[in-house]
Amino acid sequence: MPTAPRKKVLVFRELPPDQLERIRAVHDVTVANPRKPEQLSRFDEALPSAHGLIGSSYPVDADLLARAASLEVISSVSVGVDNYALPALRERGILLCHTPGVLTETTADTIFALIMATSRRLVELALHVREGRWDRNIGEDLYGWDVHGKTLGIIGFGRIGQAVARRAALGFNMRVLYSGRRDAEAPGLEGKATRVTMEALLAGSDIVVLTLPLTEDTRGLIGRSELQAMKPGAILVNGARGAIVQEDALLDALNAGQLRAAGLDVFASEPLPLASPLRLHPRITALPHIGSATHETRHGMAELATTNLLQALAGERPTALYPLG
Numbered sequence: 001m002p003t004a005p006r007k008k009v010l011v012f013r014e015l016p017p018d019q020l021e022r023i024r025a026v027h028d029v030t031v032a033n034p035r036k037p038e039q040l041s042r043f044d045e046a047l048p049s050a051h052g053l054i055g056s057s058y059p060v061d062a063d064l065l066a067r068a069a070s071l072e073v074i075s076s077v078s079v080g081v082d083n084y085a086l087p088a089l090r091e092r093g094i095l096l097c098h099t100p101g102v103l104t105e106t107t108a109d110t111i112f113a114l115i116m117a118t119s120r121r122l123v124e125l126a127l128h129v130r131e132g133r134w135d136r137n138i139g140e141d142l143y144g145w146d147v148h149g150k151t152l153g154i155i156g157f158g159r160i161g162q163a164v165a166r167r168a169a170l171g172f173n174m175r176v177l178y179s180g181r182r183d184a185e186a187p188g189l190e191g192k193a194t195r196v197t198m199e200a201l202l203a204g205s206d207i208v209v210l211t212l213p214l215t216e217d218t219r220g221l222i223g224r225s226e227l228q229a230m231k232p233g234a235i236l237v238n239g240a241r242g243a244i245v246q247e248d249a250l251l252d253a254l255n256a257g258q259l260r261a262a263g264l265d266v267f268a269s270e271p272l273p274l275a276s277p278l279r280l281h282p283r284i285t286a287l288p289h290i291g292s293a294t295h296e297t298r299h300g301m302a303e304l305a306t307t308n309l310l311q312a313l314a315g316e317r318p319t320a321l322y323p324l325g
């Protein structure tokens with residue numbers, strides 16, 4: 001039987017060794033992370049002849065694609081595809097694959113951790129102990145806010161949004177509202193989540209969670225008027241993408257006391273610049289984009305992304321092909 005021709009694969013973010021081996025067994029691999037200055041020239045050299053790209057967290061824009069003359073497939077080690085120039089991919093017939101599902105539960109856990117951390121002031125109070133300020137019983141000034149029994153509003157009722165809703169409705173006896181389409185089944189949530197307009201969700205929720213994709217339609221979706229439309233003293237948790245929220249408006253809403261707190265796993269600019277006023281704000285719990293960052297889940301994402309890549313390069317339909325339309 002003739003052996004399939006080896007193709008060229010450019011790995012632009014580290015992959016676990018076992019997944020790298022799966023690719024090396026059938027294709028020629030260059031590993032070069034363009035974010036690392038010492039690897040940039042290797043990346044630039046490998047790009048024009050690469051048939052497949054695999055990695056994450058790097059903007060693959062139209063200019064970069066114009067230099068990738070041989071490209072057949074990009075396999076993203078992420079579910080979000082906002083880093084990719086989708087129109088250029090569509091035009092060139094380049095396949096885009098991603099990693100839906102394998103990170104859903106872990107990301108929902110992280111989002112729920114942010115709900116708990118902001119409501120119960122966990123980071124602030126842990127620092128209170130660590131810094132030796134726990135010298136008497138805490139008073140009302142350090143009390144938190146109940147999570148159970150509250151109303152949770154979810155903007156983006158897809159895989160992750162529904163996984164957050166299940167934790168809220170089944171574990172914390174919360175009332176769940178959501179806005180937007182429900183384009184996936186919602187097992188376990190029958191009769192437990194109510195679809196409302198975004199206006200009604202903002203006005204009626206104690207905690208608003210963002211779990212929708214960043215697109216041209218959702219960039220800056222949560223701005224001054226949306227924050228003002230939230231219940232006074234509500235909490236905002238962003239587990240999606242930073243640029244969905246207008247960060248200046250969020251700071252103003254926190255400083256004005258309109259919002260109680262914000263839990264942010266994602267930022268418009270990542271890593272969050274040291275000078276960002278979001279970093280040290282006393283009522284922001286900021287995480288370094290760790291929604292899916294557990295050993296098990298990151299490995300599962302790398303495995304699915306590798307499978308997608310190998311399938312595409314073999315001319316098969318990838319398991320998780322992103323529909324470019």
Ligand SMILES: NC(=O)C1=CN([C@@H]2O[C@H](COP(=O)(O)OP(=O)(O)OC[C@H]3O[C@@H](n4cnc5c(N)ncnc54)[C@H](O)[C@@H]3O)[C@@H](O)[C@H]2O)C=CC1
Pocket residue numbers: 079080081100101103104107155156157158159160161179180181182183184211212213214217218239240241265266289290291292
């Ligand atoms: N913080 C982190 O580390 C992670 C962040 N994410 C982000 O979460 C997003 C969602 O992931 P999944 O739940 O797997 O995607 P999904 O496609 O299953 O769900 C997204 C939902 O948002 C809805 N939606 C789109 N525009 C909307 C709008 N304007 N208003 C209300 N709903 C809208 C869609 O109809 C869909 O139901 C990803 O695109 C990614 O950006 C995903 C994984 C980890």
Ligand SMILES: O=C(O)C(=O)CO
Pocket residue numbers: 077078079080081103291292293
């Ligand atoms: O998968 C994604 O979209 C992430 O943000 C990281 O897991």
